Amino acid sequence: MRLSDIPTPALCVELDAFERNIERMHSFFADKPCNVRPHLKAHKTPAIARIQRDAGGVGFCCATLSEAEVFAAEGFDDLLIANEVCDPSKVERLIALSKKVKLTVAVDSRASCDIIVGTDLSVLLDINVGMPRCGVAPSEAVELARVATRAGLNVKGIMGYEGHVTVIEDVDKRAEATRKSMEVLLGVADDLRDNGYAVDIVSAGSTLTYDVTGTIDGITEIQAGSYALMDTEFAKSSPFEEALRIMCTLVSVQGNIAVLDAGLKTMSIDHGNPGLFPEARADVLYLSDEHTSLVIHDDFDAKVGDRMWLRPSHVDPTVNLHDELYAFRGEEVEEVWPVVARGYRGP
């Protein structure tokens, strides 16, 4: 199958760039004690997860219980739900899943332990290392370990997501902020050990901090998702290449306005409007539900029916809109990858 055979809009993966991204991340960790635990929320695609596993990924992260269920059914047997699961209607599903695979879940409060009390689940204590989202205050981690243990949970270690540093574009400043967050996390590990708790797992990191976080002594694994497919926003601050592209058809040209058949239902714009490939033949004016309106430059001879590429600004919510990914090289579609865990269900 060739690209021209596929109806538009279609979400495509340029395989040369994708393979270089996989190689870059996993070869970096090949000789290091830290492992990569790829985050499945970025792509929700078993075909990609298999490539990450073959490249050296050790276990996987999920954002949601339903992702974990899908990937367990696909044969992945070491899954960390890197979020709190606090909906009582999901507890039986958690228990069932923990009997099939090595499952670990995050907790960050007495209440999040109470909801899964007595389940014998393995947990990581989710530590707030600076981002205003989930995570217990570092000073309360030892007490949380006591609460979790008393609730019959198996505390395997800790995790902390330094997501707040990923917006720092300056490499040195980002590295410094990352190290500060990891000092907090490793301080918690010390506190726990001082209080008699084993801390086998110290899980942290992201695509934008992997080379700092992953080389700090004591961090045992990196959670990273975006590196494989990469978007315009994270590509600014990382060595990975944009492998994700949206193939569109030009449906209208009126004066200097050209309109593509892909809009808000094809890509997420929470990280900004998409880029164009090749660049600089037009500017994105705005997106509506089904269209992207462009202002075209004088030297761009746009014709209705032509195909064009958009470059998405945010991998995760864009892939989540699609049921399949077209993996291509040149003009040839080598594989169609079903986005099996696509869906909206949250943690």
Added chain:
Amino acid sequence: MRLSDIPTPALCVELDAFERNIERMHSFFADKPCNVRPHLKAHKTPAIARIQRDAGGVGFCCATLSEAEVFAAEGFDDLLIANEVCDPSKVERLIALSKKVKLTVAVDSRASCDIIVGTDLSVLLDINVGMPRCGVAPSEAVELARVATRAGLNVKGIMGYEGHVTVIEDVDKRAEATRKSMEVLLGVADDLRDNGYAVDIVSAGSTLTYDVTGTIDGITEIQAGSYALMDTEFAKSSPFEEALRIMCTLVSVQGNIAVLDAGLKTMSIDHGNPGLFPEARADVLYLSDEHTSLVIHDDFDAKVGDRMWLRPSHVDPTVNLHDELYAFRGEEVEEVWPVVARGYRGP
């Protein structure tokens, strides 16, 4: 089934508000020559379309060919694809569909006619009435009618979307801008008739202009989608009520930050962050892929495991993220509506 039985996050429809919205729109047109042609792109849900049909909707609009295929299979037999279909790989599907139902497609250029040349399809000429998107320039409409007719297409009339006026919040100014756009559209209808073309259909409008556009002599039908479910953005400028809500679980409370289990994969934020229901107990800080972080007020005793409601800011791309809608009244879920035409495929 009760709301508390449904795992979160879940997209829900409050039936009392929904039913009032349906009644308000369709009773307005009950004694008028203009019809309502509900736009299916807003909800992609056959169960809702049936309610709109029973309320008096005459035919339906689709944004995409795949929506039209889904609704044809569900028994809807008068479908206008209110967009240009310019991907040659879709022409055979268009022809097949036109043999099953009364199908009409938009064209706005010689090229868009060439792509479906010789298909005998019924078309509307899409006229630009001021919005920088699709639509032929009004002065070129007669020439386009000639081109379309020579291409073997059946020109049934014209359409023009005054979407650019929907951002005008002042009611009188919006009405004035709407009337100007409709003057342009009706001027084109006159030009065409002067040149010997029948113009049976003059299709225009939106949820935010229905009461102006739909009462202008010569407009035969209104395209409206958002009115049935309604979001925070359009509710500011229309009499319809927000019927769409996202049920979430509070998964973390740390200091004055509370975190919900619904984020960018559960709702679109291209029209802004979601609102809260009930209001004023917290402010939305930001959304990430799977979470909404709130700053909670002192008087809000937020507890992990509690359920809360978010109010989405944009109906269409939010519904598109979900596989089902939970239609509820009070605490009771009366029906689960599959979002059968959910998907990313564009025009």
